[in-house]
Amino acid sequence: MKIAIGLDIGGTNTKTVIVSENGEVLLSHKSPTPVITEKDKEKIENLLINNLKDFLNEASAKKVISGAREVSGIGIGIAGLIDRKHGRIIQSPNISAINGLAMRDIFEKEFSLPVTLENDANAYAYGEKWIGAGKDLDNFIVLTLGTGLGGGLIYKGQLYEGPMEVGHMTIVPSGRYCTCGSSGCLESYASGRAIVDRAVSSLEKGTDSLLLKCCDGNIYKITPEVIYETALDGDSLCREVFREVGQFLGIGIANLINILGIDAVIIGGGLIGAWDMFIEELSKEAQKRAFKLLSTDVKILKTALTKDGGSIGAAGLLFSRLGGVSDQAAS
Numbered sequence: 001m002k003i004a005i006g007l008d009i010g011g012t013n014t015k016t017v018i019v020s021e022n023g024e025v026l027l028s029h030k031s032p033t034p035v036i037t038e039k040d041k042e043k044i045e046n047l048l049i050n051n052l053k054d055f056l057n058e059a060s061a062k063k064v065i066s067g068a069r070e071v072s073g074i075g076i077g078i079a080g081l082i083d084r085k086h087g088r089i090i091q092s093p094n095i096s097a098i099n100g101l102a103m104r105d106i107f108e109k110e111f112s113l114p115v116t117l118e119n120d121a122n123a124y125a126y127g128e129k130w131i132g133a134g135k136d137l138d139n140f141i142v143l144t145l146g147t148g149l150g151g152g153l154i155y156k157g158q159l160y161e162g163p164m165e166v167g168h169m170t171i172v173p174s175g176r177y178c179t180c181g182s183s184g185c186l187e188s189y190a191s192g193r194a195i196v197d198r199a200v201s202s203l204e205k206g207t208d209s210l211l212l213k214c215c216d217g218n219i220y221k222i223t224p225e226v227i228y229e230t231a232l233d234g235d236s237l238c239r240e241v242f243r244e245v246g247q248f249l250g251i252g253i254a255n256l257i258n259i260l261g262i263d264a265v266i267i268g269g270g271l272i273g274a275w276d277m278f279i280e281e282l283s284k285e286a287q288k289r290a291f292k293l294l295s296t297d298v299k300i301l302k303t304a305l306t307k308d309g310g311s312i313g314a315a316g317l318l319f320s321r322l323g324g325v326s327d328q329a330a331s
């Protein structure tokens with residue numbers, strides 16, 4: 001049996017999986033992405049390699065990797081712009097220490113295995129086409145709602161190998177500052193970071209909320225999870241924050257429907273648990289703004305992948321690019 005290693009290096013966590021050729025997850029692991037300042041840039045290479053070595057040791061000890069299983073290679077999904085030709089990261093707004101890193105060469109040399117590098121949301125989109133909610137669809141966009149907001153496009157059954165930085169489409173002129181250097185980007189209104197910023201700024205202005213009682217009274221310790229849980233308790237500020245996420249996502253999705261003429265939008269990522277809190281507003285806004293003819297039949301679907309979607313997709317992409325996956329979802 002052939003297996004592949006999939007890595008999803010995100011702004012907050014790195015997820016690592018071992019996946020079989022038919023998409024079965026044999027082992028998965030999550031660890032915090034090393035926090036590295038620009039000054040200690042050279043250290044990130046060693047940290048990422050050591051993390052993977054630890055994981056592979058665990059896999060060997062648990063017999064997930066054994067003689068009967070051939071490791072085909074490593075698929076890496078990472079937040080940012082990718083230079084596919086040279087296997088390099090051009091710019092990663094959330095993990096700036098990896099800017100310019102020749103990731104593919106470094107990992108190929110260290111592990112003596114084929115390595116493929118892709119944007120994390122593109123890898124996730126491939127995963128949806130491979131074994132997820134998009135298996136039977138040919139034209140769809142995937143949005144990953146996590147620390148940031150990523151996007152990937154499957155067009156005519158193939159992964160579109162372009163930037164698809166949907167999180168950085170401008171939604172509000174002169175809007176909130178964005179980590180990409182611009183302002184008013186969709187990601188600044190619909191992402192984990194955005195909901196924390198939005199909630200904290202309301203609390204600073206004196207809005208009453210159950211959030212004031214959490215996090216030892218320190219509002220700067222609030223996380224997206226805390227906002228979600230407080231919304232479940234019926235807190236009106238937290239519910240409003242998620243309603244706004246739906247509204248802004250709906251605006252972005254209307255733009256995408258008008259431009260791409262897609263059949264579906266699949267939403268995944270770390271905040272997907274809050275689906276019920278934003279989906280109604282999202283659908284309403286998207287239908288209101290997109291061309292009726294284009295939007296009427298567009299399905300808005302929840303991801304069918306687990307929280308490991310990005311790493312599973314990266315492993316699938318590795319198989320695909322080596323010619324090991326029979327469908328034509330990617331080239």
Ligand SMILES: [Zn+2]
Nearest residue numbers: 168178180185
């Ligand atoms: Zn931006």
